[in-house]
Amino acid sequence: MVAFADLSLSFLFGLSGLTARHDDTSSESHHAEHVVRSPVCEQIASEVSSSSVVYYPGSYQYFKDNYHWSASSTQSSQCTFEPTTADDVAIALRILGQTQTEFGIKSGGHAANAGFSSTPGVQIAMYSFSDVVYDSTAQTATVGTGLLWDDVYVALQPYNVSVVGAKVTGIGVGGVVLGGGYSYLTNQHGLGFDNVVSFELVLPNGTVTDVSDSTNPDLFFALRGGFNNFGIVTRVTVKTYPQSLVWGGRISYSHDQWDGATAAIAHYAANLTDTKASIYNTYNYVAGVAEESTILFYDAPIRPYDIFEDFLTAPHIEADIGTRSYVNLVQSLPLNVTSNLRSVFHWIAMEEVTVPALDMIANETLFWGAALEEASAKIISYDVDIYVPTLYDHVASPTAYPASRAKGYSFIEVYYGWSDAQFDDVIFQAVNASAQHMIQALTDLGQDIADVPVYPNNAPPNTTLERMYGVNVPRLQEIKKAVDPENIMGLSGGWKF
Ligand SMILES: Cc1cc2nc3c(=O)[nH]c(=O)nc-3n(C[C@H](O)[C@H](O)[C@H](O)COP(=O)(O)OP(=O)(O)OC[C@H]3O[C@@H](n4cnc5c(N)ncnc54)[C@H](O)[C@@H]3O)c2cc1C
Ligand SMILES: *[C@@H]1O[C@H](CO)[C@@H](O)[C@H](O)[C@H]1NC(C)=O
Ligand SMILES: *[C@@H]1O[C@H](CO)[C@@H](O)[C@H](O)[C@H]1NC(C)=O
Ligand SMILES: *[C@@H]1O[C@H](CO)[C@@H](O)[C@H](O)[C@H]1NC(C)=O
Ligand SMILES: *[C@@H]1O[C@H](CO)[C@@H](O)[C@H](O)[C@H]1NC(C)=O
Ligand SMILES: *[C@@H]1O[C@H](CO)[C@@H](O)[C@H](O)[C@H]1NC(C)=O
Ligand SMILES: *[C@@H]1O[C@H](CO)[C@@H](O)[C@H](O)[C@H]1NC(C)=O
Ligand SMILES: *[C@@H]1O[C@H](CO)[C@@H](O)[C@H](O)[C@H]1NC(C)=O
Numbered sequence: 017m018v019a020f021a022d023l024s025l026s027f028l029f030g031l032s033g034l035t036a037r038h039d040d041t042s043s044e045s046h047h048a049e050h051v052v053r054s055p056v057c058e059q060i061a062s063e064v065s066s067s068s069v070v071y072y073p074g075s076y077q078y079f080k081d082n083y084h085w086s087a088s089s090t091q092s093s094q095c096t097f098e099p100t101t102a103d104d105v106a107i108a109l110r111i112l113g114q115t116q117t118e119f120g121i122k123s124g125g126h127a128a129n130a131g132f133s134s135t136p137g138v139q140i141a142m143y144s145f146s147d148v149v150y151d152s153t154a155q156t157a158t159v160g161t162g163l164l165w166d167d168v169y170v171a172l173q174p175y176n177v178s179v180v181g182a183k184v185t186g187i188g189v190g191g192v193v194l195g196g197g198y199s200y201l202t203n204q205h206g207l208g209f210d211n212v213v214s215f216e217l218v219l220p221n222g223t224v225t226d227v228s229d230s231t232n233p234d235l236f237f238a239l240r241g242g243f244n245n246f247g248i249v250t251r252v253t254v255k256t257y258p259q260s261l262v263w264g265g266r267i268s269y270s271h272d273q274w275d276g277a278t279a280a281i282a283h284y285a286a287n288l289t290d291t292k293a294s295i296y297n298t299y300n301y302v303a304g305v306a307e308e309s310t311i312l313f314y315d316a317p318i319r320p321y322d323i324f325e326d327f328l329t330a331p332h333i334e335a336d337i338g339t340r341s342y343v344n345l346v347q348s349l350p351l352n353v354t355s356n357l358r359s360v361f362h363w364i365a366m367e368e369v370t371v372p373a374l375d376m377i378a379n380e381t382l383f384w385g386a387a388l389e390e391a392s393a394k395i396i397s398y399d400v401d402i403y404v405p406t407l408y409d410h411v412a413s414p415t416a417y418p419a420s421r422a423k424g425y426s427f428i429e430v431y432y433g434w435s436d437a438q439f440d441d442v443i444f445q446a447v448n449a450s451a452q453h454m455i456q457a458l459t460d461l462g463q464d465i466a467d468v469p470v471y472p473n474n475a476p477p478n479t480t481l482e483r484m485y486g487v488n489v490p491r492l493q494e495i496k497k498a499v500d501p502e503n504i505m506g507l508s509g510g511w512k513f
Contacts, residue, residue: 057095081141106222124188131509178259206410241416276330285369301385357433365468419486
């Protein structure tokens with residue numbers, strides 16, 4: 017998403033401290049003693065095994081379980097629930113269904129849209145599913161959905177293997193294996209969920225089942241893109257790949273250096289054939305300062321000469337590039353400092369990443385960065401993710417997203433972070449206008465992208481199912497009806513079939 021030069025970082029660290037002080041957690045705990053414990057929470061607590069715990073306002077765990085990266089998707093729940101076993105998840109689902117209580121299911125809590133993994137009802141936090149079991153014979157790892165990808169990379173590092181997870185720190189296993197997962201390894205191995213071998217799933221009726229292509233092809237199709245519509249995933253088994261040290265890191269360009277950065281990005285895109293290469297470009301406008309940061313990545317300790325050369329020779333303000341571990345590269349981006357703002361994402365496909373297209377994107381960054389300063393916008397970021405057209409060629413069976421794998425796309429990921437809720441409408445309208453403008457501009461440049469399905473993990477609120485899942489919508493609705501006739505999962509937020 018965004019990567020910042022030190023220039024903007026000092027500002028962001030200040031900002032992060034400021035928003036933390038404005039977080040009203042202290043008054044929440046102050047009220048805690050007077051809160052009447054909800055009967056649903058008490059019932060869950062009394063029926064589950066003693067290792068699974070319900071937490072109430074005032075406790076640290078309650079705060080942690082409700083906490084989300086985005087301030088706009090953090091809510092105060094009645095209580096939080098940390099299950100330790102799939103059977104206890106099943107008990108909670110039964111009680112929530114019987115009492116028709118809204119609930120949220122949180123893995124890493126990075127959903128930006130309000131209510132997708134948060135709730136005013138019962139917040140389920142998966143943290144206790146935190147095991148990583150590596151099977152060197154099968155070349156798979158079975159990991160709990162309470163983990164962040166950071167944790168998984170660290171756990172697998174001693175074996176010199178890695179998995180296809182998120183590109184930055186803090187993202188949960190859950191939202192990636194159920195939603196997509198664009199990684200530095202995607203050019204080589206596809207999306208995160210393309211590498212899932214099986215899911216351990218608690219169905220809405222409480223049955224715990226292993227879902228794979230052979231045991232249940234319908235659910236295996238539906239889970240890969242369908243999020244929480246079909247039950248709660250407790251563990252997932254994913255393919256592992258040998259992982260050496262990698263080459264790369266972050267390089268940043270001030271506004272007057274953007275032409276060089278833009279030329280380097282376009283040159284890279286035009287010449288990309290080596291799937292070990294990956295880059296992540298971010299045009300940012302932060303508190304009046306425009307800068308571009310690119311993360312360079314090569315999946316070997318030493319880079320090939322050609323494809324990255326222009327980035328290094330173009331004038332830049334800062335570079336932190338070298339040979340390092342995979343997790344060190346992922347964690348080198350100070351993305352945690354962007355937390356605690358209200359936020360929205362958008363997503364636009366690209367067929368070709370050319371200089372005119374990038375200039376258009378750079379202009380959007382500057383235009384909306386300046387235009388939204390009055391609307392409390394702190395970070396406006398237009399990120400260009402470049403992939404080989406074969407990125408979708410890594411699965412044996414169809415997935416809920418994308419509806420067609422005939423052709424892979426690069427894309428623009430738009431991210432706006434702001435602080436004041438009174439500007440929500442202004443910001444949502446701006447991101448919509450900007451997306452429309454970019455779709456038109458790319459179309460005018462001859463790119464056939466207007467109808468490419470939008471990545472559900474980056475789609476703004478109220479995006480239609482058809483816009484994301486295309487022709488797969490009817491099949492997903494049928495599967496949903498079959499496994500959840502009472503619509504228990506409808507009590508949980510997010511995209512709903
Ligand atoms: C700073 C930032 C960087 C990002 N970088 C990347 C990136 O590099 N690559 C990429 O592909 N995406 C990226 N994203 C998007 C990210 O993949 C999504 O936000 C993703 O859904 C987050 O997963 P999570 O588990 O942290 O989220 P959560 O908010 O915990 O969950 C997201 C959704 O999945 C559901 N869910 C989670 N766990 C379960 C479960 N166990 N069972 C059933 N349903 C569940 C939730 O109910 C919710 O609807 C980024 C987002 C942010 C904010
Ligand atoms: C991992 O790689 C390092 C460096 O090459 C090596 O020293 C170590 O023995 C390897 N570990 C395993 C388990 O293969
Ligand atoms: C990179 O792409 C450009 C534009 O297509 C081309 O002129 C150049 O020869 C390519 N360079 C390499 C090293 O392939
Ligand atoms: C980012 O924040 C998460 C908690 O939200 C934490 O687990 C993670 O270690 C942090 N990453 C870094 C690099 O500090
Ligand atoms: C810059 O972007 C804005 C907003 O989309 C648009 O109105 C304007 O015409 C663009 N300017 C240029 C030079 O493309
Ligand atoms: C903008 O909003 C309209 C109305 O809600 C919607 O139909 C359209 O798809 C949105 N466009 C984009 C690009 O988000
Ligand atoms: C989404 O739709 C709901 C219901 O119509 C509406 O209340 C909300 O404001 C919409 N959100 C956005 C961001 O447009
Ligand atoms: C639960 O649902 C699954 C999937 O629909 C079904 O196969 C199973 O028989 C159901 N179990 C019970 C106990 O009803």
